[in-house]
């Protein structure tokens with residue numbers, strides 16, 4: 001029988017045309033999300049470099065996974081979001097049998113002709129080796145490691161049907177091979193990983209004293225050498241690091257490593273890890289080769305040492321996520337499909353708890369149980385060190401499935417957790433803006449921040465640094481920059497990241513760019529006017545793929561143009577803000593929305609009323625930040641940041657900012673007293689007093705250092721909205 005195997009290697013779009021004709025498949029829309037790759041356990045990703053036209057929009061985008069130096073990628077956001085029902089219907093129409101799994105549909109693979117049992121790998125280890133993500137339609141064949149979009153899969157099936165063949169050889173369809181540079185980079189990283197791993201020693205091979213010292217340093221004194229050997233963990237003497245290997249399941253060949261180092265800082269031990277390949281391509285489910293194909297239960301942990309502890313003590317199958325609580329890449333979901341029960345024990349703090357709730361939605365709530373962190377339930381390795389009964393903790397894990405009606409009894413542990421961990425509840429602190437921490441207390445998931453300032457005052461520049469600061473601390477960030485293009489935005493960020501005028505130190509460019517590339521930072525490729533629906537779809541997609549917890553939209557005006565102009569424009573604005581509000585709440589994701597002021601008067605400072613069309617809209621925002629350019633400070637041209645609304649605890653105030661033109665960064669002036677003016681105090685006469693403190697005279701009064709004593713205290717949530725904390729997680733699996 002004639003198959004695609006007969007074709008010479010030609011660009012796939014030519015192949016597609018040759019077979020289907022140009023009318024057979026409409027050209028696909030350009031990708032709208034610029035993101036990192038989501039490589040799976042063992043193979044390369046191909047993609048076009050940043051800013052280049054995306055070949056995938058015209059041809060098959062089938063590819064094996066690769067590593068690449070330039071890790072910023074574009075991926076397709078489906079033109080019409082696909083639903084599970086659509087996928088099922090399509091497969092039925094093609095008479096393809098499938099199994100309905102937790103996160104994926106499973107079908108027989110058609111990427112290899114010879115499916116002899118010995119060659120079949122992956123969790124299912126049967127012919128149903130094609131996993132189709134129920135949310136995105138993306139597929140992965142765990143036998144051949146071919147992956148692609150839902151459209152790609154349909155293309156393959158159409159081609160096969162048309163030609164009457166029953167398999168496609170994926171290599172023929174690789175229209176966009178790696179560049180030589182990418183291949184060299186990948187190969188050199190692999191060699192580096194192999195070199196380090198082969199020159200590392202099993203802890204059992206170290207002199208007893210050294211082994212004990214190393215175990216003490218990493219807090220794994222109670223992990224036996226037998227367990228370490230079973231997982232292939234070694235010690236690399238030159239850097240005094242533990243080495244966790246990433247083995248491919250198919251042939252147990254080494255794909256990469258994670259090096260964990262420890263150093264003491266005063267009283268505490270600080271752990272850092274480095275992965276080869278770099279984090280975006282390091283998609284190792286640590287422990288996967290030890291999973292038996294009949295295992296139906298797994299304990300998912302946030303760290304390799306936790307998996308060692310669980311496995312040693314309970315004997316249960318356990319896997320560690322490659323980036324801990326930061327993300328659960330959907331590319332790993334096929335490898336978790338075989339488990340009927342997944343217990344998430346991701347750590348011992350609130351961040352781990354939040355992550356386990358979010359991840360369980362991806363995994364399918366029905367099969368997930370969560371270990372609630374607490375004093376008596378720390379992370380597994382600590383539990384082992386403290387002599388706790390790990391099996392009992394696992395047994396007490398609570399089902400993740402959401403109940404629409406709960407009693408206080410079910411909430412009391414959550415309430416206690418929040419009261420006992422006020423610092424964690426307050427969110428991630430800025431390292432560059434301590435004054436902001438004093439007012440807002442931190443950056444929290446699920447909130448909506450509205451940011452405004454006069455035209456050209458530096459809104460984009462400031463928010464870029466504001467978001468970068470958080471991103472550098474592991475907050476997965478998605479940028480929607482509709483006004484300035486991504487290259488310009490990335491240039492601003494890179495200067496802020498390196499804190500210098502990079503034009504003058506180009507020899508350092510690669511060093512900074514390499515570090516910058518490892519940030520969990522993603523960009524939408526939209527430019528100019530966009531439909532709010534498309535933007536929200538892209539945001540949803542990014543949250544699913546990359547566990548985004550902060551979206552920055554610059555700016556709202558770029559979503560106004562395509563709405564029906566016969567409707568009142570303030571009503572449109574309200575509608576858009578409401579949509580972002582709902583998104584933030586439902587996805588436990590912080591949205592920062594830049595809005596141009598409605599009106600600017602030379603002699604007046606901005607106030608909340610300068611932004612919004614109606615009071616309803618002002619209630620939607622949890623935080624309102626205003627970049628004030630003049631008036632509030634003595635020197636003209638100097639900027640101040642005003643927190644005009646703070647739903648979390650009501651503290652509002654203002655502090656000056658000094659601009660460094662070389663690095664495009666902001667800081668609080670070193671000189672000058674009373675840098676931060678809190679506008680605390682009595683209940684204001686009206687919301688307007690808080691929302692426009694300038695008008696009420698309170699800010700100007702507070703600006704005078706000598707007279708700034710005890711300004712009136714504003715009421716908590718003085719804007720009239722209830723504390724958003726109460727509604728956080730609405731529509732989700734809030735427990």
Ligand SMILES: Nc1ncnc2c1ncn2[C@@H]1O[C@H](COP(=O)(O)OP(=O)(O)OP(=O)(O)O)[C@@H](O)[C@H]1O
Pocket residue numbers: 453454455456457458459460461462483639658659664
């Ligand atoms: N505090 C500042 N002092 C002086 N110049 C600044 C300051 N902040 C930013 N700039 C510069 O002003 C210019 C405009 O900045 P930016 O684009 O961030 O302003 P914007 O408020 O977002 O503008 P727009 O209103 O057009 O959206 C940039 O060249 C930036 O480097």
